Amino acid sequence: MEHMKIPYYPGCTLNTVAKQFDTSAREAASIIGFEMKELSQWNCCGATFPLTPDNVIGLTAPAKVLSSARKEGDTLTTLCSVCYNVLKRTNKVIRDNKEKRNVINGFIEEEYDGSVNILHYLEVLRDKVGFDKVKGAVKRPLKGIKAATYYGCMLLRPFEDIGIDKAESPTIFEDLLRALGAEPVEFANKIECCGAHLAMNNEEVVTNLSGKVMTSAVDAGAELIVTTCPLCQFNLEKSQPRVAESDTGYTPVPVVYFTQALGLALGQDIETLGFEKNSSDIMPLLKKKGIA
Amino acid sequence: MPRIGVFVCQCGNNIAATVDTKKVAEEMGKLPGVVYTCDYKFMCSSPGQEMLRQAIKENKLDGIIVSACSPHMHEKTFRKAAEGAGLNPYQCEITNIREQCSWVHHDKTKAAGTVKSIDLTRMTIQRLKKNQPLKKIKIPVKKKAMVIGGGIAGIQAALDIAEGGREVILVEKEPSIGGNMARLSETFPTMDCSQCILTPKMVEAELNENITLYTYSEVEKVDGYIGNFTVTVRRKSKYVDEERCTGCGECIEKCPFKVDSQFELGLNKRKVIYTPFPQSVPNVPVIDAPNCTKIQKDKCGACAIVCGPKCIDFKMEDKLVTEEVGAIVVATGYQNMPNERFGEYGYGRIKDVISGMQFERLASSSGPTGGEIRRPSDGKIPQSVVFIQCVGSRDEKKGVSYCSKICCMYTAKHTKLYSHKVHGGQSYVFYMDIRSGGKRYEEFVRGAIEHEGAMYLRGRVSRVYEKNGKIMVQGADTLSGNQVEIEADMVVLATAVVSRDGADTLAQRLGIGYDKYKFYNEYHPKLKPVETVTAGIYLAGTCMGPMDIPESVAQGSAAASKVLALFSADEMAREPITSVVNRTTCNACWDCVTACPYTAIEREAIKDRQGNVVRWVAKVNDGVCQGCGVCVAACRSKSIDLKGYTDEQVFAAINAF
Ligand SMILES: Cc1cc2nc3c(=O)[nH]c(=O)nc-3n(C[C@H](O)[C@H](O)[C@H](O)COP(=O)(O)OP(=O)(O)OC[C@H]3O[C@@H](n4cnc5c(N)ncnc54)[C@H](O)[C@@H]3O)c2cc1C
Numbered sequence: 001m002e003h004m005k006i007p008y009y010p011g012c013t014l015n016t017v018a019k020q021f022d023t024s025a026r027e028a029a030s031i032i033g034f035e036m037k038e039l040s041q042w043n044c045c046g047a048t049f050p051l052t053p054d055n056v057i058g059l060t061a062p063a064k065v066l067s068s069a070r071k072e073g074d075t076l077t078t079l080c081s082v083c084y085n086v087l088k089r090t091n092k093v094i095r096d097n098k099e100k101r102n103v104i105n106g107f108i109e110e111e112y113d114g115s116v117n118i119l120h121y122l123e124v125l126r127d128k129v130g131f132d133k134v135k136g137a138v139k140r141p142l143k144g145i146k147a148a149t150y151y152g153c154m155l156l157r158p159f160e161d162i163g164i165d166k167a168e169s170p171t172i173f174e175d176l177l178r179a180l181g182a183e184p185v186e187f188a189n190k191i192e193c194c195g196a197h198l199a200m201n202n203e204e205v206v207t208n209l210s211g212k213v214m215t216s217a218v219d220a221g222a223e224l225i226v227t228t229c230p231l232c233q234f235n236l237e238k239s240q241p242r243v244a245e246s247d248t249g250y251t252p253v254p255v256v257y258f259t260q261a262l263g264l265a266l267g268q269d270i271e272t273l274g275f276e277k278n279s280s281d282i283m284p285l286l287k288k289k290g291i292a
Numbered sequence: 293m294p295r296i297g298v299f300v301c302q303c304g305n306n307i308a309a310t311v312d313t314k315k316v317a318e319e320m321g322k323l324p325g326v327v328y329t330c331d332y333k334f335m336c337s338s339p340g341q342e343m344l345r346q347a348i349k350e351n352k353l354d355g356i357i358v359s360a361c362s363p364h365m366h367e368k369t370f371r372k373a374a375e376g377a378g379l380n381p382y383q384c385e386i387t388n389i390r391e392q393c394s395w396v397h398h399d400k401t402k403a404a405g406t407v408k409s410i411d412l413t414r415m416t417i418q419r420l421k422k423n424q425p426l427k428k429i430k431i432p433v434k435k436k437a438m439v440i441g442g443g444i445a446g447i448q449a450a451l452d453i454a455e456g457g458r459e460v461i462l463v464e465k466e467p468s469i470g471g472n473m474a475r476l477s478e479t480f481p482t483m484d485c486s487q488c489i490l491t492p493k494m495v496e497a498e499l500n501e502n503i504t505l506y507t508y509s510e511v512e513k514v515d516g517y518i519g520n521f522t523v524t525v526r527r528k529s530k531y532v533d534e535e536r537c538t539g540c541g542e543c544i545e546k547c548p549f550k551v552d553s554q555f556e557l558g559l560n561k562r563k564v565i566y567t568p569f570p571q572s573v574p575n576v577p578v579i580d581a582p583n584c585t586k587i588q589k590d591k592c593g594a595c596a597i598v599c600g601p602k603c604i605d606f607k608m609e610d611k612l613v614t615e616e617v618g619a620i621v622v623a624t625g626y627q628n629m630p631n632e633r634f635g636e637y638g639y640g641r642i643k644d645v646i647s648g649m650q651f652e653r654l655a656s657s658s659g660p661t662g663g664e665i666r667r668p669s670d671g672k673i674p675q676s677v678v679f680i681q682c683v684g685s686r687d688e689k690k691g692v693s694y695c696s697k698i699c700c701m702y703t704a705k706h707t708k709l710y711s712h713k714v715h716g717g718q719s720y721v722f723y724m725d726i727r728s729g730g731k732r733y734e735e736f737v738r739g740a741i742e743h744e745g746a747m748y749l750r751g752r753v754s755r756v757y758e759k760n761g762k763i764m765v766q767g768a769d770t771l772s773g774n775q776v777e778i779e780a781d782m783v784v785l786a787t788a789v790v791s792r793d794g795a796d797t798l799a800q801r802l803g804i805g806y807d808k809y810k811f812y813n814e815y816h817p818k819l820k821p822v823e824t825v826t827a828g829i830y831l832a833g834t835c836m837g838p839m840d841i842p843e844s845v846a847q848g849s850a851a852a853s854k855v856l857a858l859f860s861a862d863e864m865a866r867e868p869i870t871s872v873v874n875r876t877t878c879n880a881c882w883d884c885v886t887a888c889p890y891t892a893i894e895r896e897a898i899k900d901r902q903g904n905v906v907r908w909v910a911k912v913n914d915g916v917c918q919g920c921g922v923c924v925a926a927c928r929s930k931s932i933d934l935k936g937y938t939d940e941q942v943f944a945a946i947n948a949f
Contacts, residue, residue: 169635186641188757188764219759 006124007072008036009065011083012044018080018230018257020274025079025121025259031266032129032137036077041068045086048197056100060107062090067112075117077124079259081154081229088118089161120155120164121259122172122228131179139267141181144289147261148217148225149173149184151191152232167191176258177226180265187220189213194235210239211247218253223285225255233257237279254282264291294421297328297353298413299344300389301335301360307394310405316359316389319410323417327351336366341373348377355379355420359387359413380425382868382936387416411949418948422941426868429914433519434618435859438463440511440798443471444490444841445833446623447497448848449855453621454502456856461615462497463525464507468572469494471625472834475555477655477663479841480705481736487571487658494573508578512612514801517892517915518828519618519864527611531579531587532565533603539575543595543604551583557650559668560660565595565604570658579604619828619855622812623848624798626834629684629691629788637680637785638756643669644763645756645783648702655709665713667782674781677710678765679703679721680753684788686724691788692809697838699786700727704737706784707746720747720778722767730840749776756783789838803891804829811837822851826890827918830854869919871912874931878909884923884932885910892916893923 014022029036042065050058065087069076078084094101095114105111119127125134151173159167170191174184194213195206214236217225227233236255244252260273260282270292275282286292298320302308313331321329328351334340335358348356356379358370363386371381389409397405435458439450442464450462462469473479476486497503506525513524532543543565553562555569562568565579579587579595586593586606596604631639631647639645644667646654657663667674681699684691700723707719726748728737740746751768758764762779769776791810799806804824805813812835815823822830830851833844858864873884875898885893896911910932912923921934933939 166635169641186758188755188759192755216757216759 004034004128005037005073006034006075006077006119006128007069008038009042009045009069009076009078009083009087010038011078011080012047013080013230018233020277021079021230021233021257021259024257024263024268024273027268027272028259028262028266031263031268032125032134034124034129037072039065039068039072039076045083047082047086049086049089056103057107059090059093059100059104062086063094063104063112064108064110066091066094066114066116067108067110069116070112074115075119077119077121079121079228080231081120081152082231084118084120085154085162089158091116091118092161120228122155122176123164125176126172131175134176134262135179138180138265140265140291142177142261142265142289142291143181145182145285145291146185146221146223147177147182148187148220148222149177149190149258150194150213150217150225150227150232150236152227152229153191153193153196155228156191173226173228173258177261180261182224182261182265185217185220185222187222188216190217194232195239196231196235199231199235199238206235207239207242210235211243214240214243214253215247215250218251223253224261224282225253226258226261227255228258233278240280252280254278254280254285256280256282294325295327295352295354296325296417296420297344297347297351297356298326298330298417299335299347299356299358299360300329300331300409300413301340301358302331302333303335303361303390303394304333307360307390307409310394310397310399310402311389311409312402312406313409315406316409316413320357320413320417323414325421326417328353335360336369341369344370344373345377348374348379353379355383355385355423357385357387357413357416357420359389359409359416361390362386362388362392382426383420383423385416385420385423387413389413415945415948419941419945422938422944424935424938426935429866429868429870430863431517431519431866431915433859433862433864434521434616436460436615436617437619437621437855437859438521438523438615438617439621439623441471441623441625441833441835442466442469442497442505442507443623443625443833443844444473444493445625445835445844445848446471446621447493448845449621449623449830449832449852450497450503451493451500452849452852453855454500456852456859457502458856458859459502459504461504461506461525461617463509463511464505465510466568467508467530467566467576467578468568468574469497469505469507470569470571470573472649473841474569474571475557475649475656476652477657477659478705478709480701481730481732483705483708485657487656491571491573494571498573505574506613507574511798511801514620514803517913518826519858520915521617521620521828523615523617523620525613525615527613529581529608529610530576531581531584531604531606531608532577533605533608534574534576536601536603537576538601540600541577542598542600544577546594546598548592548594549583549585551580556653556660557647559650559653579606619830619858620802621830621832621848621851621855622798622802622804622824622835623832623844623851624792624795624835626789626838627792629790631683631785631787633690634683634785636755637683637753637783638758638763639785642756642758642763642783643667644674644781645785648699648706648784648786651706651784652702655706655713663713665710665717672781673714674717675714676718676720676778676780677782677784678753678763678778678780679706679719679784679786680765681721681723681786682752682788683785684790685786687788692790694809694838695727696786696789697727698789698840700737701730701733701840703784703786704728704740704746707740708744711744711746718745718747720749720765720780722749722751722753722765724750724752730842751776789834791835795835802826802829804831811835822847822854825918828858866914867919869934869936870914870917871919871921871923871932871934873910873912874933875909877929877931879929879931880908880910881928882910883926883928887922887926889920889922890916890918892918 046061317329374384547563550561653659753767832847
């Protein structure tokens with residue numbers, strides 16, 4: 001593979017509270033041999049895809065991101081599941097719906113046609129790099145770690161618009177963790193919602209839903225939960241102490257971004273992976289497994 | 293000068309209310325060539341027809357027009373009446389002044405309707421002047437039939453045709469006839485054992501002298517037309533000589549290799565030399581060549597060593613045989629949609645999530661568990677079973693939009709079988725609506741719910757997952773408005789009934805139509821339910837869409853009766869409305885060959901006396917041509933004409949307007 005430069009959209013969260021997600025991803029990319037080139041111009045994606053079909057104004061923010069990406073190449077990668085979801089769906093609307101395309105372009109004063117190919121970082125690893133090659137680059141295999149790959153919902157659904165993998169029985173995430181040497185566990189709530197934006201106004205629902213995700217993972221034997229989305233990460237970590245409090249049988253486990261797990265396996269200096277920014281502590285597990 | 297008669301029908305008030313029929317008749321009488329006119333209350337009545345016959349004879353008419361209803365209604369009636377008076381029936385033409393005139397005009401002064409009727413009739417008169425007397429086409433009929441597919445529908449059709457005294461070839465692609473019904477345990481609504489009612493029919497089909505069984509065979513090519521089909525059948529090599537095999541089963545016993553059994557849907561193994569199930573007909577094993585070490589690597593050969601009559605031949609090859617038949621019944625059945633498509637239900641991931649058909653095998657006394665309900669993972673008897681209905685059916689997004697029709701019934705049956713076999717076990721059914729239309733069907737389902745303790749929950753399942761050795765089923769109970777979670781030991785999916793893989797290829801070989809789901813199309817959904825657009829090819833059973841055994845059997849018999857009716861005469865008369873090629877002007881571009889939807893046009897070589905080909909022309913096969921006229925429109929050199937609708941006739945009518 002010749003040196004690959006992929007235009008990259010970090011999104012707001014990765015620029016602020018999920019900085020470790022961003023830095024670990026960039027670092028891992030450079031070890032594997034590609035570069036994530038941040039867009040020179042970007043704004044917030046809007047953080048939700050508007051569900052009312054006539055809400056075109058809600059599509060202008062992501063459309064601006066897309067049109068500025070178009071100026072830097074024909075692909076765009078991103079990490080946050082929400083950004084990925086919003087950008088990919090907006091792009092499809094612009095590509096397939098001429099009427100809306102015209103309206104949106106009128107608002108943003110651009111001529112964007114929906115031709116950028118939006119790839120999640122996981123897709124870059126799977127389709128552009130190849131998991132075999134990732135496996136070959138592993139220096140510090142996550143041997144013996146039973147990991148729960150928590151997809152959440154935004155990464156997979158709706159299937160017709162996203163299509164990264166089979167929406168109801170995906171394997172892309174497990175395949176990556178397997179390449180890193182970990183043992184993915186099958187657990188019930190791996191593609192269920194964490195409670196998402198309800199974190200703002202209905203904590204009870206979030207604790208309940210995130211709690212189910214974590215208990216089903218731990219029941220299935222997970223020693224580590226890996227996420228692909230800052231909102232999932234936030235909700236799980238925030239809920240975990242409460243879940244442990246109300247369920248005495250529950251043992252808390254560390255929750256990390258998949259890029260942190262990736263960096264770890266690729267042999268990155270543990271200090272640089274930003275684990276201290278997570279609220280759960282992965283170090284005891286790493287020590288126990290003889291990894292750190 | 294022609295001698296034409298014009299008969300204008302009042303059709304009670306249907307025509308007369310808005311058309312002055314008397315005036316129409318009078319006006320027509322003024323036209324050159326018209327020597328007789330009249331109007332009458334009901335031309336189609338017996339006195340009306342008699343009047344028509346009299347008028348033809350008395351006035352020596354050589355052509356007649358009946359201005360009445362659509363030719364679809366009474367063209368046949370009047371042509372027959374004309375024939376009775378000695379006229380060529382194709383010298384009788386109909387003007388439609390009812391459906392296309394009186395019924396669409398409301399003007400009670402009759403002005404518009406009358407003028408239009410006059411115009412229409414005048415056009416027909418000019419057209420009639422260009423008519424040529426035509427003769428019905430006589431086609432010899434080969435009184436032997438072929439039935440493709442040996443499920444219950446095909447077996448029934450074959451038996452009925454044989455019973456009617458005609459020969460039948462029954463072509464089945466598997467080593468045994470029986471189809472899906474052979475897999476079933478008990479059958480709704482009467483709960484008789486499927487094998488017990490099917491096996492006698494299978495044996496009857498084998499023993500009937502009029503039936504020839506071609507098992508392990510497939511249709512490769514179909515030529516010809518109604519009464520005269522030539523079918524090429526590939527008889528796949530069984531590696532066992534059918535004539536000499538005694539069915540002793542020694543070879544199966546001794547074969548050291550096992551693979552998954554397709555018949556048991558992976559719930560059990562079978563040998564590499566095998567019969568699909570114990571009651572197979574014919575009771576002759578076949579060797580599964582890709583898995584046989586003798587055939588692949590020349591190692592083993594145990595079966596041949598123990599075979600008493602020495603009928604195993606590892607060098608046996610496929611044979612192509614050609615059969616001449618007069619009619620074909622297609623009864624190739626259905627399959628179930630692959631369950632793997634529904635990740636949320638865990639099929640393929642969770643061992644004890646099985647399909648409805650697999651449940652039939654577990655409940656069947658000849659199945660892998662001898663009829664005990666034991667789950668595949670550990671052989672334990674499940675104490676609670678969840679049945680999920682509409683897996684893929686009525687699901688436009690991930691499955692098919694239609695209802696598979698049989699699943700409500702067989703799921704109710706499954707809960708009954710389960711409660712009979714596992715006392716104290718609890719069954720749950722997630723359903724969308726219960727569709728149990730049919731004689732004693734609703735009572736059957738009510739029985740399962742009210743007397744046999746099945747718990748019916750109206751709602752969909754969102755997820756199935758494993759937890760502590762149990763299968764957790766999460767779903768909605770929309771009647772109580774709650775989310776429910778059920779701990780089950782086994783889950784059974786009622787997967788959609790879909791057409792067979794390759795159904796489209798076979799349809800193309802036969803020249804019959806199919807819908808977007810690749811189910812075969814009947815000619816008319818109500819009035820011609822077992823016919824196809826291709827004359828001489830009939831349909832029966834689930835190759836047309838989901839249906840149960842009673843319906844499949846009824847259709848098998850219906851198709852057979854169509855075949856027997858066709859075979860009741862030595863020759864078949866057909867309407868002579870077919871196209872003809874002008875061989876002098878045809879320039880062999882073959883656009884007509886491409887355009888013809890019935891493959892009725894052939895390439896004919898014109899030879900000189902020495903037998904050298906001088907040129908090629910198109911030739912229409914009268915037996916196949918349906919008179920649609922597509923070739924006429926496609927022909928660039930204007931070399932094709934449709935008899936009864938020649939360009940000359942049509943232009944004459946237009947000019948008269
Ligand atoms: C789980 C389940 C339970 C059921 N329970 C009941 C019940 O209790 N009562 C009831 O009335 N109905 C029941 N049914 C429905 C029943 O199975 C069907 O109505 C019946 O089997 C249809 O018969 P068929 O002959 O149309 O098709 P099939 O049984 O599918 O037979 C078609 C035959 O054609 C052969 N074939 C296919 N393609 C070719 C080819 N190209 N060339 C040659 N041969 C070919 C096949 O091998 C097969 O032998 C059930 C169905 C299911 C799925």
